[in-house]
Amino acid sequence: MFRGTIxxxxxxxxxxxxxxxxxxxxxxxxxxxxxxxxxxxxTSARIIAERMRAPLGQPVVIENVGGASGxxxxxxVARAAPDGYTIAVGGMPTHVLNGAVMTLPYDVIADFAPLxxxxxxxxxxxxxxxxxxxxxxxxxxxxxxxxxxxxxxTAGVGTGSHIVGVFFQQVSGAKFTLVPYRGAGPAMADLMAxxxxxxxxxxxxxxxxxxxxxxxxxxxxxxxRLPTAPDIPSxxxxxxxxxxxxxxxxxxxxxxxxxxxxxxxxxxxxxTLADPAVRAKAAExxxxxxxxxxxxxxALAAFHKAEVEKWWPVIKAAGIKP
Numbered sequence: 001m002f003r004g005t006i007x008x009x010x011x012x013x014x015x016x017x018x019x020x021x022x023x024x025x026x027x028x029x030x031x032x033x034x035x036x037x038x039x040x041x042x043t044s045a046r047i048i049a050e051r052m053r054a055p056l057g058q059p060v061v062i063e064n065v066g067g068a069s070g071x072x073x074x075x076x077v078a079r080a081a082p083d084g085y086t087i088a089v090g091g092m093p094t095h096v097l098n099g100a101v102m103t104l105p106y107d108v109i110a111d112f113a114p115l116x117x118x119x120x121x122x123x124x125x126x127x128x129x130x131x132x133x134x135x136x137x138x139x140x141x142x143x144x145x146x147x148x149x150x151x152x153x154t155a156g157v158g159t160g161s162h163i164v165g166v167f168f169q170q171v172s173g174a175k176f177t178l179v180p181y182r183g184a185g186p187a188m189a190d191l192m193a194x195x196x197x198x199x200x201x202x203x204x205x206x207x208x209x210x211x212x213x214x215x216x217x218x219x220x221x222x223x224x225r226l227p228t229a230p231d232i233p234s235x236x237x238x239x240x241x242x243x244x245x246x247x248x249x250x251x252x253x254x255x256x257x258x259x260x261x262x263x264x265x266x267x268x269x270x271x272t273l274a275d276p277a278v279r280a281k282a283a284e285x286x287x288x289x290x291x292x293x294x295x296x297x298x299a300l301a302a303f304h305k306a307e308v309e310k311w312w313p314v315i316k317a318a319g320i321k322p
Contacts, residue, residue: 024084024261028059031251032088034073036066040204040285041249044119045089047281048272055268069158069322070094071104078106082256084265087115091249092160096307100315101158101322109308113262114300115251116269119287122222122246123164124206124232126215127198128191136218136238139198143174150176151196153187158322161187163311164200164221164245166318171243191215202247203229204286221245228283248307249287250300262297270295 031049033042042064049060065073070093077088088094090112099108125136133139143150154162157180165178179196181187184205190196192214199206200221207229210217219238220226235243251269253262272278273289282289293299 024264025056025058027085028061029056029084029265030061030063030086032073032077032086033062033064034066034070034088034090034094035064037064040121040202040287041089041091044249044282044285044287047278048118048269051272051275051278052268055271056264069098069102071098071102074098074108075104075106077252077254078111080254082113082254082258084253084257084261087251087253087265088112089118089249089251092247092307095250095252095304096311097158097160097163097315099308100312101320109304111255112252113255113257114297114304115253115262115265116273116295116297117290117300117303118249118251118269118273119282119289120246120248121202121204121285121287122220122226122244123161123200124203124210124220124226124229125168125198125200125218125235126191126206126210127218128194128196129213129215130194131197131216133218136233136235136240139218140172140174140240143172143176147175148177150174150198151179152176153179153181153191153196153199155184155187155201156180156182158315158320160245160247161199161201162320163315164243166320167245167314168200168240168243170314171240200245202286207286219243226286227288228286248290248303250304266295266297 031045033045035041046062049062052060065076074088074090074094077086080086095108133142152165154165162178184201187199188205191199203226209215217232219233219235222234222244223236225234279289
């Protein structure tokens with residue numbers, strides 16, 4: 001009799017998870033964007049959220065929760081109920097850099113259930129129009145000939161452009177001054193005016209000015225060229241192999257979210273990312289969608305772990321603080 005009761009209970013528990021996945025979602029899903037509205041991450045999230053409505057059968061509502069380099073909104077999702085109704089878009093700044101430079105009330109890996117990798121956007125190494133160097137090798141030679149005199153503008157302390165500037169110096173052996181600005185916009189304005197020497201920033205911010213002839217482009221921080229800028233070589237081609245930095249994005253749920261719900265959300269994301277209209281809009285933003293085989297929760301977990309293991313030692317060795 002006792003064994004029979006156990007068998008019935010186990011069978012009932014086994015049926016609960018699939019049932020939860022089948023009935024989910026029964027109301028709108030909130031997608032927290034941990035930055036103010038209007039930026040590339042927010043724009044991309046709105047495109048994807050709108051398309052996810054079809055496979056989910058429910059709206060995906062964007063909620064912008066900015067502040068503290070994205071840690072306020074990200075922390076909110078870490079503390080949310082693991083029921084699939086509150087998820088986050090995050091990436092290099094929120095789930096890698098913040099964990100190395102800030103004391104956070106959550107763990108950037110352990111407190112989240114990975115859903116899927118979304119987009120990546122390598123940066124472009126650019127310099128003022130009057131820079132004498134004609135290619136990346138000449139730029140490195142010029143920097144070495146002018147140690148600690150050259151300047152690289154960054155979007156602020158602890159940002160991706162700051163970290164990749166530190167990495168550039170480690171890989172190349174050049175020494176220059178990193179100048180923090182209140183965002184990439186003011187830094188780009190000074191670069192175009194010739195007030196600073198160089199920047200390493202996303203293609204969405206750099207390519208329009210490269211094409212207008214206001215600044216020079218030397219390389220893309222990836223192993224391959226950008227489809228939207230095939231004339232700019234990769235760092236591997238240009239002479240600094242391995243200087244790879246991707247401004248990537250991904251979707252996360254709170255830890256403890258049932259696997260059936262994770263799979264439901266992942267399927268909706270995968271379908272959305274396969275839509276030609278979504279892919280075209282991502283390309284317009286200077287973003288590349290990760291290949292289908294990298295859109296699984298397991299692939300995101302492995303990629304995320306590798307990024308933390310790569311960048312935290314770089315950041316901590318440089319003593320970067322917020």
